[in-house]
């Protein structure tokens with residue numbers, strides 16, 4: 001699989017999409033920490049009817065969302081249109097990266113009625129970010145996801161080795177030349193603080209979530225700043241190596257938030273039973289990243305949809321076999337037996 005992807009994408013893009021920071025310890029542990037958790041199924045429960053849906057930002061929907069991921073035209077020529085159409089087709093939520101290689105309005109059209117969320121980075125030139133917020137609002141995105149774990153880029157040795165360049169214009173720099181990832185990353189504003197989050201929550205004109213929180217005290221600050229949701233995330237192991245995984249960081253964050261905001265988690269979710277474990281630990285929903293890219297790389301929109309369909313089917317099977325037919329009823333007893 002790894003070799004096939006390398007052949008499809010080439011070394012530079014493959015390193016950028018598959019890789020993580022440092023020794024990639026967190027990248028590996030993200031998957032391991034879900035697979036290490038053990039489930040405790042209840043038997044002889046009537047599971048003839050099952051409901052995987054959850055309530056998120058006040059709406060019933062799938063607990064699965066496609067994570068925001070940059071530069072998707074390097075994965076497949078259809079880029080973000082492929083992942084967005086796959087999400088729409090499979091009833092999966094969708095978060096568009098602000099480093100999109102497809103204009104946000106076109107992605108919104110591909111998402112159709114169900115819509116999607118827009119991920120934001122705050123750049124040194126704040127006007128660039130405000131313009132992106134305006135584009136997102138005008139295109140009909142439902143919520144804004146501010147990524148807060150990227151004051152500077154992680155130490156990504158694969159990219160340093162290959163010097164991977166972005167060949168496609170990005171929405172935040174639509175008329176500009178091709179840039180290296182380092183040039184794009186240097187645009188981020190490392191002086192961002194919680195005061196800026198509170199301000200953005202006021203001016204966003206839509207619900208604001210913060211993505212990249214790993215500590216319960218930061219989760220408290222996010223709630224105080226007025227966010228509607230928190231994404232527990234280590235950026236897919238791409239920022240600081242050896243940090244907490246989503247599975248490890250989630251329970252204390254859920255406890256600190258105490259229902260005052262929605263809590264989502266990502267990193268290393270590869271199977272429907274991983275999704276069930278995340279919900280059992282108190283997440284309201286789960287974001288999936290690289291598997292969607294690998295589906296796109298091999299089969300464009302259909303490949304991405306096959307990945308998302310399989311995750312939903314695995315979740316359905318897990319709910320039945322676990323004896324918890326409604327995803328919303330999952331709690332820690334599914335893991336502890338008590």
Ligand SMILES: Cc1cc2nc3c(=O)[nH]c(=O)nc-3n(C[C@H](O)[C@H](O)[C@H](O)COP(=O)(O)O)c2cc1C
Nearest residue numbers: 017067068069070097147235236267268288289290
């Ligand atoms: C190639 C790639 C690009 C990414 N780009 C962004 C981005 O632009 N904004 C963002 O908030 N997160 C970005 N992320 C992080 C994802 O949103 C998500 O947190 C992570 O990929 C989840 O882990 P998983 O890939 O193991 O499922 C990116 C991840 C990958 C793999």
